[in-house]
Amino acid sequence: MKYLVSILLVFTAFNSKAQTQQDTIKLTEQDSAIFYSIDLNEIKILPNGEYSVSDDRKNFLILKRRVYKVYPYAKLTADKLTQLNATMAKLKTNKEKKKYFKIVEKYLEEEFEPRLKKLSRKDGQILVKLIHRQTGQSTYDLIKEYKSGWKAFWANSTARLFDINLRTEYKPYTVQEDFHIENILATAFEQKMLTKQEASTPIDVPALNKLWEEKAKKQD
Template sequence: MKRFVGTVLVAFLVAVAVKDVGAQATSADSLILYPTIILDGEYVPHIKIEDVLKVGKRRFKSRREMSQYYRMIYNLKKTYPYAQIAKYKLLEINENLKTLKTDREIKEYINRAEKELRNQFEKDLTKLTISQGKMLIKLIDRETGRTSYELVKELKGGFSATFWQGIARLFGSNLKTKFDPQGEDKILNELVFLYEQGLI
């Protein structure tokens, strides 16, 4: 008799569990649909997994090297947001330029956009150190795919680009500097990825 009662209880619990699972599966709130592919005649969920960068524990040869590494992280946190702003502002400017027809309208728009950017960011950007400025030039190239020199030349003309390049050279910078993710800027590129993931 105990065995029969136990079997009935188990059957009852299974029926309740199946009912709950069925209710959950049909509930619009808990139903999750994934894209699928057919593999060997069966439907298989196809989920894109984000890239993962595996970075081992960094070992330093000296205190100086360790100090430079942490200084690079500090400078990245200061400059990367400005590189992102440059990227989105450039996209916005390019979209707006498509709607303008005459050279005069284009020139007025660029001057207005430059004035707005100066009012908004000039005070903060002048506080950057020379090494932060050099990093920002590289990050702008990374984010936009064009050097700062090319951007100034495109928007303000060759004379302005040459003038600002001359000023940059006086302070030991170069607006034509490119971002080199496989060479000189490999560590910086890793740090950018970690920063984007919120890991530093």
């Protein structure tokens, strides 16, 4: 199932001829107040917790929209992986396991390929990160585990042509974009805008925010 999501992700970029997606944003009253106070373009704490520069608000909203779009696929990946492993454990022979895997793969292709093909490059990059957040494994490693190292190599080689690295991991403690993504998710979970699924490796959001605040102070 991991193989399905990742391979479709690669095909998304390939079939769309490296499509570019035009982002149109509408600012709402709710979006005008950012729920955490780190500037997107540079690490800077703002006293009122808001972005005073319109480009920063726009960048935040674009990122927020992308996270809302692809998070459900990452959650689905983790859910289906759990189900897949549970069922595989009950099957006795490799032939039965292979047959079951093919059935699941075919169903998911038919169900989700049309929607996944609409993802942009940047959507794909964020999806790869969130798959790692939800499963604890990179998309590359999941392809390697469930299909083969050869397929993982070629899938990643194709993805890299479109600026998607299937080896990418989710690192909110060291990568600024991932920090912003985690805060977007935390807010969405609290407001019940997205269905919460815990990260494979627990993330302490208050501690995460404090860490980035300290980083910001050191750069002042």
